[in-house]
Amino acid sequence: MSKYLKEQWAWTLFCVFLIALMSGSKVAAALINTYLLNSLISFQRNRFLLLVGLAILTWVIFAFLIYVVYSLRARLVQKMSLSLRHDISQQISGLPYSRFHAKNSDDYSSWLMNDVTMIENGGFSVFFDIISVSLDAIFSIIALLSFHWSLVVLTLLLSVVTIFAPQLMQKKLKKASVETSQANENFAASVNDTLHGFDTLFAYNLTQRIINHVDKSGRLPQTKKVQLGRTQAAATSIGVLANAGSQLITIAWTGALALARLTPIGSILSTGALASNVFNGLANLGPTLTSVKSLNPLFAKYHLGVDTSLNTSNQSTKSLADATINLTNLSYRYQDKIALKPVSIKLPLNSKVIITGESGAGKSTLLNILAGKLLNYSGSVKIAGQELKDLSSEQLRKTITYVDQIPYIFNGTIRDNLTLGEKFSDDAIFQALKRSDLFDFVMAQKQGLDSSVGEKGQLFSGGQRQRLALARGLLRNPQILLVDEGTNSLKSESAIQVEKQFLSLQDMTVIFVTHQLHEEIRPEIDQLITLA
Numbered sequence: 001m002s003k004y005l006k007e008q009w010a011w012t013l014f015c016v017f018l019i020a021l022m023s024g025s026k027v028a029a030a031l032i033n034t035y036l037l038n039s040l041i042s043f044q045r046n047r048f049l050l051l052v053g054l055a056i057l058t059w060v061i062f063a064f065l066i067y068v069v070y071s072l073r074a075r076l077v078q079k080m081s082l083s084l085r086h087d088i089s090q091q092i093s094g095l096p097y098s099r100f101h102a103k104n105s106d107d108y109s110s111w112l113m114n115d116v117t118m119i120e121n122g123g124f125s126v127f128f129d130i131i132s133v134s135l136d137a138i139f140s141i142i143a144l145l146s147f148h149w150s151l152v153v154l155t156l157l158l159s160v161v162t163i164f165a166p167q168l169m170q171k172k173l174k175k176a177s178v179e180t181s182q183a184n185e186n187f188a189a190s191v192n193d194t195l196h197g198f199d200t201l202f203a204y205n206l207t208q209r210i211i212n213h214v215d216k217s218g219r220l221p222q223t224k225k226v227q228l229g230r231t232q233a234a235a236t237s238i239g240v241l242a243n244a245g246s247q248l249i250t251i252a253w254t255g256a257l258a259l260a261r262l263t264p265i266g267s268i269l270s271t272g273a274l275a276s277n278v279f280n281g282l283a284n285l286g287p288t289l290t291s292v293k294s295l296n297p298l299f300a301k302y303h304l305g306v307d308t309s310l311n312t313s314n315q316s317t318k319s320l321a322d323a324t325i326n327l328t329n330l331s332y333r334y335q336d337k338i339a340l341k342p343v344s345i346k347l348p349l350n351s352k353v354i355i356t357g358e359s360g361a362g363k364s365t366l367l368n369i370l371a372g373k374l375l376n377y378s379g380s381v382k383i384a385g386q387e388l389k390d391l392s393s394e395q396l397r398k399t400i401t402y403v404d405q406i407p408y409i410f411n412g413t414i415r416d417n418l419t420l421g422e423k424f425s426d427d428a429i430f431q432a433l434k435r436s437d438l439f440d441f442v443m444a445q446k447q448g449l450d451s452s453v454g455e456k457g458q459l460f461s462g463g464q465r466q467r468l469a470l471a472r473g474l475l476r477n478p479q480i481l482l483v484d485e486g487t488n489s490l491k492s493e494s495a496i497q498v499e500k501q502f503l504s505l506q507d508m509t510v511i512f513v514t515h516q517l518h519e520e521i522r523p524e525i526d527q528l529i530t531l532a
Protein backbone atom coordinates (compact mmCIF):
# COMPACT_ATOMS: atom_id res chain seq x y z
CA MET A 1 0.00 0.00 0.00
CA SER A 2 2.92 2.31 0.75
CA LYS A 3 3.72 2.34 -3.00
CA TYR A 4 0.47 4.17 -3.73
CA LEU A 5 0.92 6.59 -0.82
CA LYS A 6 4.44 7.34 -2.04
CA GLU A 7 3.20 8.00 -5.58
CA GLN A 8 1.04 10.81 -4.13
CA TRP A 9 3.51 11.80 -1.43
CA ALA A 10 3.27 15.59 -1.84
CA TRP A 11 -0.53 15.70 -1.65
CA THR A 12 -0.56 13.04 1.09
CA LEU A 13 1.82 15.14 3.20
CA PHE A 14 -0.31 18.22 2.61
CA CYS A 15 -3.40 16.27 3.64
CA VAL A 16 -1.63 15.03 6.84
CA PHE A 17 -0.71 18.68 7.59
CA LEU A 18 -4.35 19.74 7.20
CA ILE A 19 -5.47 16.83 9.41
CA ALA A 20 -3.00 18.06 12.06
CA LEU A 21 -4.57 21.54 11.83
CA MET A 22 -7.99 19.91 12.16
CA SER A 23 -6.99 17.98 15.28
CA GLY A 24 -5.30 21.09 16.68
CA SER A 25 -8.42 23.23 16.20
CA LYS A 26 -10.60 20.52 17.76
CA VAL A 27 -8.40 20.42 20.87
CA ALA A 28 -8.13 24.23 20.90
CA ALA A 29 -11.94 24.48 20.92
CA ALA A 30 -12.04 22.20 24.00
CA LEU A 31 -9.36 24.31 25.74
CA ILE A 32 -11.24 27.54 25.00
CA ASN A 33 -14.16 26.11 27.03
CA THR A 34 -11.85 26.01 30.07
CA TYR A 35 -10.98 29.67 29.76
CA LEU A 36 -14.59 30.58 29.03
CA LEU A 37 -15.72 29.14 32.35
CA ASN A 38 -12.75 30.65 34.17
CA SER A 39 -13.62 34.13 32.82
CA LEU A 40 -17.26 33.67 33.89
CA ILE A 41 -16.27 32.59 37.39
CA SER A 42 -14.08 35.69 37.74
CA PHE A 43 -16.78 37.94 36.08
CA GLN A 44 -14.40 39.12 33.31
CA ARG A 45 -17.07 40.19 30.75
CA ASN A 46 -14.75 41.40 27.99
CA ARG A 47 -12.53 38.35 28.21
CA PHE A 48 -15.64 36.15 28.15
CA LEU A 49 -16.95 37.84 24.97
CA LEU A 50 -13.54 37.63 23.34
CA LEU A 51 -13.36 33.91 24.10
CA VAL A 52 -16.87 33.33 22.74
CA GLY A 53 -15.74 34.98 19.48
CA LEU A 54 -12.58 32.85 19.49
CA ALA A 55 -14.62 29.69 20.08
CA ILE A 56 -16.89 30.53 17.13
CA LEU A 57 -13.87 31.23 14.92
CA THR A 58 -12.21 27.95 15.95
CA TRP A 59 -15.33 25.93 15.13
CA VAL A 60 -15.68 27.70 11.75
CA ILE A 61 -12.04 26.89 10.95
CA PHE A 62 -12.63 23.30 12.10
CA ALA A 63 -15.70 22.95 9.87
CA PHE A 64 -13.84 24.45 6.89
CA LEU A 65 -10.89 22.08 7.45
CA ILE A 66 -13.26 19.10 7.57
CA TYR A 67 -14.57 20.10 4.15
CA VAL A 68 -11.08 20.57 2.67
CA VAL A 69 -9.60 17.42 4.24
CA TYR A 70 -12.47 15.14 3.21
CA SER A 71 -12.52 16.50 -0.35
CA LEU A 72 -8.76 16.08 -0.68
CA ARG A 73 -8.91 12.61 0.86
CA ALA A 74 -11.58 11.54 -1.62
CA ARG A 75 -9.44 12.78 -4.52
CA LEU A 76 -6.30 11.10 -3.23
CA VAL A 77 -8.07 7.80 -2.57
CA GLN A 78 -9.46 7.80 -6.12
CA LYS A 79 -6.01 8.53 -7.58
CA MET A 80 -4.50 5.66 -5.58
CA SER A 81 -7.31 3.29 -6.63
CA LEU A 82 -6.81 4.26 -10.26
CA SER A 83 -3.12 3.50 -9.99
CA LEU A 84 -3.82 0.17 -8.25
CA ARG A 85 -6.31 -0.80 -10.98
CA HIS A 86 -3.74 0.14 -13.61
CA ASP A 87 -1.14 -2.11 -11.93
CA ILE A 88 -3.54 -5.05 -11.66
CA SER A 89 -4.65 -4.75 -15.28
CA GLN A 90 -0.99 -4.51 -16.33
CA GLN A 91 -0.29 -7.77 -14.53
CA ILE A 92 -3.33 -9.41 -16.14
CA SER A 93 -2.52 -8.19 -19.65
CA GLY A 94 1.05 -9.50 -19.32
CA LEU A 95 -0.08 -13.03 -18.47
CA PRO A 96 0.79 -15.81 -20.89
CA TYR A 97 -2.27 -17.46 -22.45
CA SER A 98 -2.26 -20.56 -20.22
CA ARG A 99 -1.67 -18.57 -17.00
CA PHE A 100 -4.57 -16.26 -17.85
CA HIS A 101 -6.88 -19.21 -18.39
CA ALA A 102 -5.77 -20.90 -15.17
CA LYS A 103 -8.35 -18.60 -13.56
CA ASN A 104 -11.88 -17.69 -14.39
CA SER A 105 -12.25 -14.24 -15.99
CA ASP A 106 -14.79 -13.43 -13.22
CA ASP A 107 -11.89 -13.71 -10.74
CA TYR A 108 -10.02 -10.96 -12.56
CA SER A 109 -13.10 -8.72 -12.65
CA SER A 110 -13.49 -9.32 -8.94
CA TRP A 111 -9.87 -8.17 -8.37
CA LEU A 112 -10.52 -5.01 -10.33
CA MET A 113 -13.86 -4.22 -8.73
CA ASN A 114 -14.54 -5.86 -5.35
CA ASP A 115 -10.94 -6.08 -4.17
CA VAL A 116 -10.09 -2.53 -5.23
CA THR A 117 -13.20 -1.25 -3.40
CA MET A 118 -12.12 -3.22 -0.30
CA ILE A 119 -8.63 -1.70 -0.45
CA GLU A 120 -10.13 1.72 -1.07
CA ASN A 121 -12.37 1.55 2.01
CA GLY A 122 -10.28 -0.64 4.30
CA GLY A 123 -6.84 0.65 3.30
CA PHE A 124 -6.44 4.01 1.55
CA SER A 125 -9.29 5.76 3.43
CA VAL A 126 -8.38 4.10 6.71
CA PHE A 127 -4.81 5.43 6.44
CA PHE A 128 -6.17 8.97 6.84
CA ASP A 129 -8.45 7.83 9.69
CA ILE A 130 -5.42 6.42 11.51
CA ILE A 131 -3.56 9.72 11.14
CA SER A 132 -6.60 11.65 12.29
CA VAL A 133 -7.35 9.61 15.46
CA SER A 134 -3.64 9.43 16.36
CA LEU A 135 -3.21 13.21 16.10
CA ASP A 136 -6.44 13.80 18.05
CA ALA A 137 -5.08 11.56 20.82
CA ILE A 138 -1.60 13.16 20.84
CA PHE A 139 -2.90 16.76 20.95
CA SER A 140 -5.43 15.85 23.65
CA ILE A 141 -2.74 14.20 25.81
CA ILE A 142 -0.63 17.38 25.53
CA ALA A 143 -3.66 19.48 26.52
CA LEU A 144 -4.43 17.23 29.51
CA LEU A 145 -0.79 17.42 30.56
CA SER A 146 -1.07 21.21 30.58
CA PHE A 147 -3.74 20.79 33.33
CA HIS A 148 -2.19 18.02 35.44
CA TRP A 149 -0.03 14.96 34.77
CA SER A 150 -2.38 12.69 36.73
CA LEU A 151 -5.11 13.32 34.13
CA VAL A 152 -2.90 11.72 31.47
CA VAL A 153 -2.21 8.66 33.64
CA LEU A 154 -5.92 8.30 34.46
CA THR A 155 -6.94 8.71 30.80
CA LEU A 156 -4.46 6.06 29.65
CA LEU A 157 -5.70 3.63 32.33
CA LEU A 158 -9.33 4.26 31.39
CA SER A 159 -8.44 3.81 27.71
CA VAL A 160 -7.61 0.18 28.48
CA VAL A 161 -11.18 -0.31 29.79
CA THR A 162 -12.71 1.48 26.78
CA ILE A 163 -10.64 -0.59 24.34
CA PHE A 164 -11.33 -3.96 25.92
CA ALA A 165 -15.00 -3.57 26.87
CA PRO A 166 -16.40 -3.90 23.28
CA GLN A 167 -14.08 -6.85 22.68
CA LEU A 168 -16.32 -8.88 24.98
CA MET A 169 -18.55 -9.12 21.91
CA GLN A 170 -15.70 -9.67 19.43
CA LYS A 171 -16.16 -13.46 19.08
CA LYS A 172 -19.91 -13.18 18.57
CA LEU A 173 -19.39 -10.34 16.10
CA LYS A 174 -16.89 -12.33 14.06
CA LYS A 175 -19.19 -15.36 13.92
CA ALA A 176 -22.18 -13.23 12.89
CA SER A 177 -20.27 -11.46 10.13
CA VAL A 178 -18.84 -14.74 8.72
CA GLU A 179 -22.35 -16.23 8.68
CA THR A 180 -23.77 -13.13 6.97
CA SER A 181 -21.06 -13.09 4.33
CA GLN A 182 -21.58 -16.84 3.69
CA ALA A 183 -25.34 -16.35 3.41
CA ASN A 184 -24.80 -13.46 0.97
CA GLU A 185 -22.47 -15.55 -1.18
CA ASN A 186 -24.97 -18.42 -1.31
CA PHE A 187 -27.75 -15.99 -2.14
CA ALA A 188 -25.72 -14.43 -4.98
CA ALA A 189 -24.79 -17.85 -6.40
CA SER A 190 -28.36 -19.04 -6.23
CA VAL A 191 -29.79 -15.88 -7.85
CA ASN A 192 -27.14 -15.97 -10.60
CA ASP A 193 -27.97 -19.59 -11.34
CA THR A 194 -31.67 -18.78 -11.74
CA LEU A 195 -31.04 -15.67 -13.83
CA HIS A 196 -28.62 -17.48 -16.14
CA GLY A 197 -31.39 -19.98 -16.75
CA PHE A 198 -33.80 -17.25 -17.92
CA ASP A 199 -33.90 -18.58 -21.49
CA THR A 200 -34.80 -22.09 -20.33
CA LEU A 201 -37.45 -20.84 -17.90
CA PHE A 202 -38.83 -18.60 -20.64
CA ALA A 203 -39.07 -21.54 -23.04
CA TYR A 204 -41.16 -23.43 -20.45
CA ASN A 205 -43.17 -20.34 -19.44
CA LEU A 206 -41.74 -20.61 -15.92
CA THR A 207 -40.13 -17.20 -15.46
CA GLN A 208 -42.35 -16.80 -12.37
CA ARG A 209 -39.85 -19.15 -10.69
CA ILE A 210 -37.35 -16.26 -10.60
CA ILE A 211 -39.57 -14.33 -8.17
CA ASN A 212 -40.17 -17.38 -5.93
CA HIS A 213 -36.50 -18.20 -5.96
CA VAL A 214 -35.34 -14.67 -5.12
CA ASP A 215 -37.94 -14.41 -2.32
CA LYS A 216 -37.06 -17.79 -0.84
CA SER A 217 -33.28 -17.68 -1.06
CA GLY A 218 -33.23 -14.04 0.12
CA ARG A 219 -34.71 -14.91 3.51
CA LEU A 220 -31.63 -16.45 5.12
CA PRO A 221 -29.28 -13.51 4.39
CA GLN A 222 -31.93 -11.18 5.83
CA THR A 223 -32.12 -13.18 9.08
CA LYS A 224 -28.33 -13.30 9.33
CA LYS A 225 -28.09 -9.56 8.71
CA VAL A 226 -30.58 -8.84 11.49
CA GLN A 227 -28.52 -11.06 13.85
CA LEU A 228 -25.37 -9.21 12.84
CA GLY A 229 -27.08 -5.85 13.36
CA ARG A 230 -28.20 -6.93 16.86
CA THR A 231 -24.68 -8.05 17.83
CA GLN A 232 -23.21 -4.81 16.46
CA ALA A 233 -25.77 -2.81 18.46
CA ALA A 234 -24.81 -4.67 21.66
CA ALA A 235 -21.10 -4.04 21.00
CA THR A 236 -21.80 -0.35 20.38
CA SER A 237 -23.87 -0.06 23.59
CA ILE A 238 -21.06 -1.61 25.65
CA GLY A 239 -18.56 0.73 23.98
CA VAL A 240 -20.69 3.82 24.61
CA LEU A 241 -21.26 2.80 28.23
CA ALA A 242 -17.54 2.29 28.84
CA ASN A 243 -16.71 5.59 27.11
CA ALA A 244 -19.33 7.62 29.00
CA GLY A 245 -18.35 6.01 32.32
CA SER A 246 -14.69 6.77 31.70
CA GLN A 247 -15.52 10.39 30.78
CA LEU A 248 -17.49 10.80 34.01
CA ILE A 249 -14.60 9.40 36.06
CA THR A 250 -12.23 11.85 34.32
CA ILE A 251 -14.59 14.76 35.06
CA ALA A 252 -14.89 13.67 38.70
CA TRP A 253 -11.11 13.48 39.01
CA THR A 254 -10.81 16.94 37.41
CA GLY A 255 -13.26 18.22 40.03
CA ALA A 256 -11.12 16.75 42.78
CA LEU A 257 -8.01 18.39 41.30
CA ALA A 258 -9.85 21.73 41.01
CA LEU A 259 -10.99 21.52 44.66
CA ALA A 260 -7.36 20.92 45.59
CA ARG A 261 -6.56 24.00 43.45
CA LEU A 262 -4.30 21.91 41.24
CA THR A 263 -6.20 22.73 38.02
CA PRO A 264 -8.38 25.69 36.97
CA ILE A 265 -12.10 25.09 37.59
CA GLY A 266 -12.87 25.69 33.91
CA SER A 267 -10.93 22.55 32.96
CA ILE A 268 -13.97 20.56 34.10
CA LEU A 269 -15.62 21.58 30.81
CA SER A 270 -12.85 20.22 28.61
CA THR A 271 -11.15 17.23 30.25
CA GLY A 272 -14.08 14.90 29.50
CA ALA A 273 -13.96 15.70 25.77
CA LEU A 274 -10.14 15.55 25.69
CA ALA A 275 -10.10 12.20 27.46
CA SER A 276 -12.75 10.93 25.03
CA ASN A 277 -10.45 11.87 22.11
CA VAL A 278 -7.75 9.69 23.66
CA PHE A 279 -10.14 6.76 24.36
CA ASN A 280 -11.54 6.85 20.85
CA GLY A 281 -8.14 7.31 19.26
CA LEU A 282 -6.59 4.35 21.04
CA ALA A 283 -9.73 2.21 20.70
CA ASN A 284 -9.85 2.77 16.92
CA LEU A 285 -6.14 2.41 16.30
CA GLY A 286 -6.00 -1.38 16.92
CA PRO A 287 -8.90 -2.41 14.64
CA THR A 288 -7.92 0.03 11.88
CA LEU A 289 -4.32 -1.18 11.83
CA THR A 290 -5.58 -4.78 11.73
CA SER A 291 -7.89 -3.85 8.86
CA VAL A 292 -4.97 -2.38 6.90
CA LYS A 293 -2.75 -5.40 7.63
CA SER A 294 -5.50 -7.80 6.58
CA LEU A 295 -5.22 -6.36 3.06
CA ASN A 296 -1.66 -7.64 2.59
CA PRO A 297 -2.75 -11.00 1.12
CA LEU A 298 -4.79 -9.09 -1.47
CA PHE A 299 -1.73 -7.15 -2.65
CA ALA A 300 0.29 -10.37 -2.73
CA LYS A 301 -2.39 -11.97 -4.91
CA TYR A 302 -1.88 -9.44 -7.71
CA HIS A 303 1.84 -10.04 -7.87
CA LEU A 304 1.64 -12.81 -10.37
CA GLY A 305 5.35 -12.84 -11.06
CA VAL A 306 4.73 -11.51 -14.53
CA ASP A 307 7.42 -9.39 -16.06
CA THR A 308 5.20 -6.87 -17.78
CA SER A 309 8.18 -5.32 -19.50
CA LEU A 310 8.54 -8.50 -21.56
CA ASN A 311 6.55 -7.13 -24.48
CA THR A 312 8.83 -4.15 -24.84
CA SER A 313 12.08 -6.04 -24.35
CA ASN A 314 14.77 -5.84 -26.98
CA GLN A 315 13.51 -8.97 -28.71
CA SER A 316 12.79 -8.49 -32.40
CA THR A 317 9.43 -6.90 -33.15
CA LYS A 318 9.66 -7.33 -36.93
CA SER A 319 7.44 -9.83 -38.71
CA LEU A 320 9.26 -12.80 -40.18
CA ALA A 321 10.51 -12.55 -43.75
CA ASP A 322 9.70 -16.05 -45.00
CA ALA A 323 7.06 -17.61 -42.81
CA THR A 324 7.46 -21.21 -43.93
CA ILE A 325 6.17 -23.56 -41.24
CA ASN A 326 7.95 -26.78 -40.33
CA LEU A 327 6.42 -29.18 -37.83
CA THR A 328 8.61 -32.06 -36.67
CA ASN A 329 7.15 -34.72 -34.39
CA LEU A 330 4.85 -32.13 -32.91
CA SER A 331 2.56 -33.48 -30.21
CA TYR A 332 0.65 -32.16 -27.22
CA ARG A 333 -0.82 -33.56 -24.05
CA TYR A 334 -3.02 -32.19 -21.29
CA GLN A 335 -1.66 -33.85 -18.14
CA ASP A 336 -2.01 -37.56 -19.02
CA LYS A 337 -4.29 -37.04 -22.01
CA ILE A 338 -2.90 -36.93 -25.54
CA ALA A 339 -4.57 -34.08 -27.41
CA LEU A 340 -2.41 -34.19 -30.54
CA LYS A 341 -0.54 -37.27 -31.76
CA PRO A 342 2.91 -36.62 -33.31
CA VAL A 343 2.72 -34.89 -36.70
CA SER A 344 5.49 -33.81 -39.08
CA ILE A 345 4.44 -31.45 -41.86
CA LYS A 346 6.02 -28.75 -43.98
CA LEU A 347 3.79 -25.84 -44.99
CA PRO A 348 5.47 -23.60 -47.57
CA LEU A 349 4.90 -19.84 -47.65
CA ASN A 350 1.49 -18.80 -49.02
CA SER A 351 0.21 -22.36 -49.13
CA LYS A 352 -3.48 -23.04 -48.61
CA VAL A 353 -4.00 -25.79 -46.09
CA ILE A 354 -7.13 -27.50 -44.84
CA ILE A 355 -6.98 -29.55 -41.65
CA THR A 356 -9.78 -32.03 -41.07
CA GLY A 357 -10.27 -35.01 -38.81
CA GLU A 358 -12.65 -36.54 -36.33
CA SER A 359 -13.89 -34.52 -33.40
CA GLY A 360 -11.21 -34.62 -30.69
CA ALA A 361 -8.40 -35.45 -33.14
CA GLY A 362 -6.49 -32.34 -32.10
CA LYS A 363 -7.30 -29.83 -34.87
CA SER A 364 -7.90 -26.90 -32.50
CA THR A 365 -4.91 -27.98 -30.40
CA LEU A 366 -2.67 -27.76 -33.48
CA LEU A 367 -3.98 -24.28 -34.32
CA ASN A 368 -3.57 -23.16 -30.70
CA ILE A 369 0.07 -24.27 -30.79
CA LEU A 370 0.66 -22.36 -34.04
CA ALA A 371 -1.05 -19.31 -32.54
CA GLY A 372 1.46 -19.37 -29.65
CA LYS A 373 -1.17 -20.14 -27.01
CA LEU A 374 0.18 -23.54 -25.99
CA LEU A 375 3.94 -23.29 -25.62
CA ASN A 376 4.62 -26.50 -23.67
CA TYR A 377 4.39 -28.70 -26.77
CA SER A 378 6.70 -31.60 -27.56
CA GLY A 379 8.67 -31.78 -30.81
CA SER A 380 9.38 -28.72 -32.87
CA VAL A 381 7.50 -25.92 -34.63
CA LYS A 382 9.72 -23.76 -36.79
CA ILE A 383 8.51 -20.61 -38.48
CA ALA A 384 10.99 -19.10 -40.93
CA GLY A 385 13.58 -21.41 -39.37
CA GLN A 386 13.02 -20.11 -35.83
CA GLU A 387 11.50 -22.16 -33.02
CA LEU A 388 8.05 -20.77 -32.19
CA LYS A 389 8.80 -20.75 -28.44
CA ASP A 390 11.72 -18.37 -29.04
CA LEU A 391 9.74 -15.75 -30.96
CA SER A 392 8.68 -12.60 -29.14
CA SER A 393 4.94 -12.26 -28.68
CA GLU A 394 4.96 -9.14 -30.84
CA GLN A 395 6.81 -10.92 -33.63
CA LEU A 396 4.30 -13.74 -33.44
CA ARG A 397 1.27 -11.39 -33.53
CA LYS A 398 2.70 -9.56 -36.57
CA THR A 399 3.18 -12.81 -38.45
CA ILE A 400 0.20 -14.90 -37.39
CA THR A 401 -3.47 -14.08 -36.87
CA TYR A 402 -5.83 -16.54 -35.28
CA VAL A 403 -9.57 -16.45 -35.85
CA ASP A 404 -11.35 -18.24 -33.04
CA GLN A 405 -13.92 -21.02 -33.34
CA ILE A 406 -16.33 -19.02 -31.15
CA PRO A 407 -15.24 -15.43 -31.83
CA TYR A 408 -15.71 -12.89 -29.07
CA ILE A 409 -17.60 -9.83 -30.17
CA PHE A 410 -17.17 -6.74 -27.99
CA ASN A 411 -20.09 -4.52 -27.08
CA GLY A 412 -19.28 -1.61 -29.39
CA THR A 413 -19.46 -0.63 -33.04
CA ILE A 414 -18.52 -2.67 -36.09
CA ARG A 415 -15.41 -0.50 -36.43
CA ASP A 416 -14.40 -1.09 -32.78
CA ASN A 417 -14.71 -4.82 -33.28
CA LEU A 418 -12.56 -4.78 -36.37
CA THR A 419 -9.81 -2.41 -35.28
CA LEU A 420 -9.75 -3.38 -31.56
CA GLY A 421 -8.49 0.15 -30.91
CA GLU A 422 -5.71 0.05 -33.53
CA LYS A 423 -5.54 2.51 -36.44
CA PHE A 424 -6.73 1.33 -39.87
CA SER A 425 -7.96 3.35 -42.85
CA ASP A 426 -11.58 2.98 -43.96
CA ASP A 427 -10.29 1.55 -47.25
CA ALA A 428 -8.41 -1.23 -45.46
CA ILE A 429 -11.49 -2.01 -43.38
CA PHE A 430 -13.75 -2.12 -46.45
CA GLN A 431 -11.28 -4.41 -48.18
CA ALA A 432 -11.34 -6.83 -45.23
CA LEU A 433 -15.15 -6.72 -45.11
CA LYS A 434 -15.34 -7.52 -48.83
CA ARG A 435 -12.98 -10.46 -48.39
CA SER A 436 -15.18 -11.90 -45.64
CA ASP A 437 -18.39 -11.18 -47.59
CA LEU A 438 -19.79 -8.75 -45.01
CA PHE A 439 -19.37 -5.49 -46.91
CA ASP A 440 -22.94 -5.24 -48.28
CA PHE A 441 -24.45 -5.98 -44.88
CA VAL A 442 -22.36 -3.32 -43.14
CA MET A 443 -23.13 -0.74 -45.80
CA ALA A 444 -26.85 -1.43 -45.40
CA GLN A 445 -26.63 -0.43 -41.70
CA LYS A 446 -27.82 3.09 -40.84
CA GLN A 447 -24.48 4.17 -39.42
CA GLY A 448 -22.30 1.89 -41.53
CA LEU A 449 -19.06 1.02 -39.75
CA ASP A 450 -20.16 2.97 -36.69
CA SER A 451 -23.30 0.89 -36.13
CA SER A 452 -23.51 -0.93 -32.81
CA VAL A 453 -23.22 -4.74 -32.73
CA GLY A 454 -25.00 -5.02 -29.34
CA GLU A 455 -23.86 -6.95 -26.28
CA LYS A 456 -21.75 -9.94 -27.40
CA GLY A 457 -22.79 -9.09 -30.98
CA GLN A 458 -26.43 -10.03 -30.40
CA LEU A 459 -27.63 -7.69 -33.17
CA PHE A 460 -25.74 -9.91 -35.61
CA SER A 461 -26.59 -13.46 -36.66
CA GLY A 462 -24.18 -16.30 -35.81
CA GLY A 463 -22.85 -16.32 -39.38
CA GLN A 464 -22.42 -12.53 -39.44
CA ARG A 465 -20.50 -12.65 -36.15
CA GLN A 466 -18.18 -15.23 -37.64
CA ARG A 467 -17.63 -13.14 -40.77
CA LEU A 468 -16.96 -10.11 -38.60
CA ALA A 469 -14.27 -12.11 -36.80
CA LEU A 470 -12.81 -13.22 -40.14
CA ALA A 471 -12.70 -9.59 -41.31
CA ARG A 472 -10.94 -8.68 -38.04
CA GLY A 473 -8.24 -11.25 -38.86
CA LEU A 474 -7.93 -10.26 -42.53
CA LEU A 475 -7.60 -6.59 -41.64
CA ARG A 476 -4.22 -7.36 -40.01
CA ASN A 477 -3.00 -8.75 -43.32
CA PRO A 478 -0.87 -11.40 -41.60
CA GLN A 479 1.54 -13.75 -43.35
CA ILE A 480 -0.20 -16.70 -41.76
CA LEU A 481 -3.94 -16.77 -41.13
CA LEU A 482 -5.29 -19.49 -38.86
CA VAL A 483 -9.03 -20.07 -39.03
CA ASP A 484 -10.71 -22.50 -36.64
CA GLU A 485 -14.06 -23.67 -38.03
CA GLY A 486 -14.38 -20.17 -39.47
CA THR A 487 -17.37 -20.94 -41.65
CA ASN A 488 -19.25 -23.46 -39.54
CA SER A 489 -22.10 -21.03 -38.79
CA LEU A 490 -22.56 -20.12 -42.43
CA LYS A 491 -24.97 -21.69 -44.87
CA SER A 492 -23.23 -24.08 -47.24
CA GLU A 493 -23.35 -21.66 -50.21
CA SER A 494 -22.01 -18.74 -48.18
CA ALA A 495 -19.40 -20.96 -46.50
CA ILE A 496 -18.05 -22.11 -49.86
CA GLN A 497 -17.92 -18.51 -51.07
CA VAL A 498 -15.98 -17.34 -47.98
CA GLU A 499 -13.67 -20.37 -48.06
CA LYS A 500 -12.91 -19.73 -51.73
CA GLN A 501 -12.12 -16.13 -50.94
CA PHE A 502 -9.69 -17.25 -48.26
CA LEU A 503 -8.00 -19.76 -50.45
CA SER A 504 -7.55 -17.16 -53.17
CA LEU A 505 -5.56 -14.83 -50.87
CA GLN A 506 -2.29 -14.67 -52.80
CA ASP A 507 0.13 -13.34 -50.24
CA MET A 508 -0.87 -15.33 -47.20
CA THR A 509 -0.52 -18.82 -45.78
CA VAL A 510 -4.03 -19.90 -44.85
CA ILE A 511 -4.56 -22.80 -42.47
CA PHE A 512 -8.20 -23.64 -42.18
CA VAL A 513 -9.67 -26.17 -39.76
CA THR A 514 -13.00 -27.62 -40.76
CA HIS A 515 -15.22 -30.55 -39.93
CA GLN A 516 -16.86 -30.48 -43.27
CA LEU A 517 -14.75 -30.35 -46.39
CA HIS A 518 -16.72 -28.80 -49.26
CA GLU A 519 -15.80 -30.61 -52.48
CA GLU A 520 -16.10 -27.29 -54.37
CA ILE A 521 -12.97 -25.89 -52.73
CA ARG A 522 -10.77 -28.96 -53.26
CA PRO A 523 -9.06 -27.53 -56.39
CA GLU A 524 -7.95 -24.45 -54.43
CA ILE A 525 -6.21 -26.48 -51.70
CA ASP A 526 -2.45 -27.06 -51.69
CA GLN A 527 -2.45 -29.49 -48.76
CA LEU A 528 -5.19 -31.48 -47.08
CA ILE A 529 -4.14 -32.77 -43.68
CA THR A 530 -6.34 -35.30 -41.94
CA LEU A 531 -5.57 -35.74 -38.25
CA ALA A 532 -6.36 -39.10 -36.72
Ligand SMILES: Nc1ncnc2c1ncn2[C@@H]1O[C@H](COP(=O)(O)OP(=O)(O)OP(=O)(O)O)[C@@H](O)[C@H]1O
Binds near residue numbers: 361363366
Ligand atom coordinates in the same frame (compact mmCIF):
# COMPACT_ATOMS: atom_id res chain seq x y z
N1 LIG B 1 -8.16 -27.56 -21.93
C1 LIG B 1 -8.20 -28.88 -22.11
N2 LIG B 1 -7.96 -29.71 -21.08
C2 LIG B 1 -7.95 -31.05 -21.23
N3 LIG B 1 -8.21 -31.66 -22.41
C3 LIG B 1 -8.48 -30.89 -23.47
C4 LIG B 1 -8.49 -29.47 -23.38
N4 LIG B 1 -8.77 -28.96 -24.61
C5 LIG B 1 -8.92 -30.02 -25.43
N5 LIG B 1 -8.75 -31.18 -24.76
C6 LIG B 1 -8.82 -32.52 -25.29
O1 LIG B 1 -7.86 -32.63 -26.32
C7 LIG B 1 -8.37 -33.39 -27.40
C8 LIG B 1 -8.23 -32.60 -28.69
O2 LIG B 1 -9.09 -31.47 -28.60
P1 LIG B 1 -9.27 -30.46 -29.82
O3 LIG B 1 -10.19 -29.40 -29.38
O4 LIG B 1 -7.93 -30.07 -30.33
O5 LIG B 1 -9.97 -31.39 -30.89
P2 LIG B 1 -10.66 -30.98 -32.25
O6 LIG B 1 -10.15 -31.95 -33.27
O7 LIG B 1 -10.46 -29.55 -32.56
O8 LIG B 1 -12.18 -31.27 -31.89
P3 LIG B 1 -13.50 -30.59 -32.51
O9 LIG B 1 -13.49 -30.91 -33.96
O10 LIG B 1 -14.59 -31.28 -31.78
O11 LIG B 1 -13.42 -29.14 -32.20
C9 LIG B 1 -9.83 -33.72 -27.07
O12 LIG B 1 -9.87 -35.05 -26.61
C10 LIG B 1 -10.17 -32.78 -25.95
O13 LIG B 1 -11.07 -33.36 -25.06
